[in-house]
Amino acid sequence: MTDIPAVTTLAATPPATRRTEPFIPLPLTAARAVTLLGAAVTIASTFLSWTYTTDFPGDLTVTGYPGGLQVITLIGGILALLLALAAFRVKGLSWLVPSRSNNAVLAMALGTLATTWYTVIAIAEELGGLANVDPGGFVAAIGSLLLFLGTLALPIDRQPEEDDDTEYYELGRFAETSLIVSAYRALRSLRLNHSDLRIGDPRKLNPWLQRLTVVVVFAVGLKILTFGIATDYTEIFIGYLLVIAFGVWALSAAGLLRQFQQLTQENRRFTAAVGVLAAIAYPFAQNNEHWANLGVNILIFGTVALGLNIVVGLTGLLDLGYVAFLGVGAYAAALVSGSAFSVWSGVQFPFWAAALTGMAAALVFGVLIGAPTLRLRGDYLAIVTLGFGEIFRIAVNNLDGVSGPKVTNGPNGISQIPDLSIFGYNLGNPHEIGSFTLGRFANYYLLMLVITIIVVLIFTRAADSRIGRSWVAIREDETAATAMGINSFRVKLIAFALGASLAGLAGTVSAHVTYSVVPNPYQFAGSSPPNSAFLLAAVVLGGMGTVSGPILGAALLYLIPEKLGFIQRYELLGFGIALILIMRFRPEGIIPNRRRQLEFHEDDTLIPGQRPLGDDTVPASTAGA
Structure with a gap:
């Protein structure tokens, strides 16, 4: 691939606001040699035996054939080597590092070091000491350490040094302790700075080459996703997460x-189409019902x-x-879907009618709850909605024919909900499509994907409409929005009702996927999703006000505990830590809305003509009332 000339983007900050210097003083030639040597040794070590026993997951005993975590280390080493060669301006590879910064090499070297040393330490810990580590494991540890030390000696783009009289109000009373202030200043001096470096404009490439790039990226992303989901061992999945991060x-x-963001903005519709095709290809890319079930749940929670x-x-x-x-x-869908345990067991609506019933029931409850409570603001509204959630769970627990009317069967719930049949296509039976077999969960995955697309269209159309701009105006300043003539109560009630109906639509599919509906999952916080804390964390973590943010947040918060079973007992603790970190370091979320990113980083100088990285659901120019 040819290099993209970096001539269209200006520097975002004056040269004085950024410094380029190594962490370890070493001649540049020596630093590059150590970096390349470390990468080569790390790659070669993956073809050696790391342990003599197969008791460690992944079988690291074979010489000449990497397995398990060796494959992940091999990938990390290869990527670090390619990025290093690209950063060193090797002809034909420089397009891999358009920023021309060694920061990319440092980040990948650190990931390779973390994965390799984690593997060696895990072998020693699980098998009873370093005696269980073969020479190949020590070679890998030394090679990855050489790689990392070599990158530390390369010129690194870093934040400027701060003056000695700089005040750090965030330290509070500790700001009066000189030792703490000096340590804090030293830590801040380690920060990298590469977000404002000049890059070439890929939109000058041939349009067909742009689209080909989008297709290749989605294809590689799908392969990486299926590889991680299909990982059976906790140790391998941790290494996978390290390399991905x-x-x-x-x-x-x-x-x-x-x-890539510039390419997707230039080819929005094409990117959306390719994204949908990649999502459709997911059940065909793996042939395991458990992983298809993961996909269904991610789509339900994301919706x-x-x-x-x-x-x-x-x-x-x-x-x-x-x-x-x-x-x-x-519950509404379960009551009208023909379950033998429903009080209307003789009633079986077709799916479209059951879906409308679930949406309508949720809509009615949303209006009934919202009408008397949406005149409240802030914490008072939060307390009332928390109470409603608990009232619902307690009510369905008591509608068992003993403590109250028999409607929901109490704690036993409504079970034996039959599988859906749409136009004669029974989603509960496996179906052959060419050489592929779509099982029950794969069928429900495709159905839920259609519903998710519908919800995304509803969300984007509503957000870009006049009512959507009114929502944003109320979010920013309800008093000012009311003064400008917006009926805040009516607008908030519409948001409450629409949000409730979309949740009800997802609930209709959820009832059929799980075969039963019971009260326990529908609480503020629980041992497993769905619960309100999980959903709120997904929105905040992914990025409020965006389309892809909540879906990504739900996927991460559901998939990681599912694959790392040992942290399920500490799920709420994990949510809390994740929210604290995201609020401290990236309050706008992983995929930020452009307007909110500008609000949180209003002191940052933007590159002229460059739009901030994020999901532009609501245009900043029309976000007012």
Whole structure:
């Protein structure tokens, strides 16, 4: 691929505001040699035996054939080597690092070091000491350490040094202790700075080459996703997460993420179409019903999080009982879907009618709850919605024919919900499509994908409409919005009702996927999703006010505990830590809305003509009332 000339983007900050210097003083030639030597040794070590026993997951005993975590280390080493050669301006590879920064090499080297040393330490810990590590493991540890030390000696783009009289108000009373201030200043001097480096404009490439790039990126992303989901061992999945996290950081430092965002903005409709095709290809890319079930649940929770995003992200209303609307939709669909345990067991609506019933029931509850409570603001509204969520769970528990009318069968719930049949296509039976077999969960995955697309279209159309601009105006300043003539109560009630109906729609599919509906999951916080804390964390973590943010947040918060079973007991603790970190380091979320990113980083100088990295659901120019 030819290099993209970096001539269209100006520097975002004057040269004095950024410094380029190594962490370790070493001649540049020596630093490059150590970096390349470390990468080569790390790659070669993956073809050696790391342990003599197969008791460690992945079988690392074979010489000449990497397995398990060796494959992940091999990938990290190869990526670090390619980025290093590109940063060193080797002809034909420089397009891999359009920012021309060694920061990308440092990030990937750190990821390779973390994965390799984690593997060696895990072998020693699980098998009873370093005696269980073969020479190949020590060679890998030394090679990855050489790679990392070599990159530390390369010129690194860093934040400028701060003056000695700089005040750090965030330290509070510790700002009076000189030792703490000096240590804090030293830590801040380690920060990298590559977000404002010049990169070439990929939109000057041939349009067909642009689209080919989008297709290749989605194809590689699908392969990476299926590889991680299909990982059976906790140790391998942790290594996978390490390489993915540092790999994304490296791609960001290289400037490739910014270039890909420019391509997607230039080819929005094509990118959306390719994204949908990649999602459709997911059940065909793996042939395991358990992984298909993971995909169904991610889409269900992501769709519900999108509905909550209308209430929280666009309108700014803190709803702590939102999962109850998912339960309303699930129970309404279960009652009319022909279950033998339903009080209307003789009634079996077709899917479209059951879906409308679930949406309508959730809509009615949303209006009934919202009408008397949406005149409240802030914490008072949050407390009321939290109470509604608990009232719903307690009510369905008591509608068992003993404590109250027999409607929901109490704690036993409504079970034996039959599988859906749409136009004669029974989703409960496996179906052959060419050489592929779509099982039950794969069928429901495709159905839920269609519903998710519908919800995304509803969300985007509503966010870009006049009512959507009113939601944003209320979120920013309800008093000012009311003074400008917006009926805040009516607008908030519409947001509440629309969000509730979308959750109810997802609940209708959820009831059929799980075969039963019981009260326990529909609470504020629980051991497993869905619950209101999970959904709220997904919206905040992914990015409030965006389309892809809540879906990504739901996927991460569901998939990681599912694959790392040992942290399921500490799920709420994990949510809390994740929210603290995201609020401290990236308050706008992983995929930020452009307007909110500008609000949180209003002191940052933007590159002229460059739009901030984020999901532009609501245009900043029309976000007012």
